[in-house]
Amino acid sequence: MAGHAGQSREDIQVPGLSKAQRAVFACLTAKPNELVRHEELLAVIKGHSPKTIHSHIMDIRRILRQNDQRTKIETVSGSGYILRM
Numbered sequence: 001m002a003g004h005a006g007q008s009r010e011d012i013q014v015p016g017l018s019k020a021q022r023a024v025f026a027c028l029t030a031k032p033n034e035l036v037r038h039e040e041l042l043a044v045i046k047g048h049s050p051k052t053i054h055s056h057i058m059d060i061r062r063i064l065r066q067n068d069q070r071t072k073i074e075t076v077s078g079s080g081y082i083l084r085m
Helices: 019-029 038-044 050-066
Strands: 035-037 072-076 080-084
Touching (some): 019 038, 019 050, 019 080
Antiparallel strands (some): 035 080, 072 080
């Protein structure tokens, strides 16, 4: 299953994500275990607010849990998010 040890970040497939959620998730997977700042996420889905980014992150977390993914998204308060693989 995606997110397990031995898989590259390009192998991660998460069914059920919207186009905007896929863009946010792709930004996170490009920098696993590194901070992705709110500004970076806003740049990939232009015209969205920080509140919308937060909603997308919550939805992605829910979908990851539903798909039994081991991949987690950690919130760094006031800064952004870290994808833990």
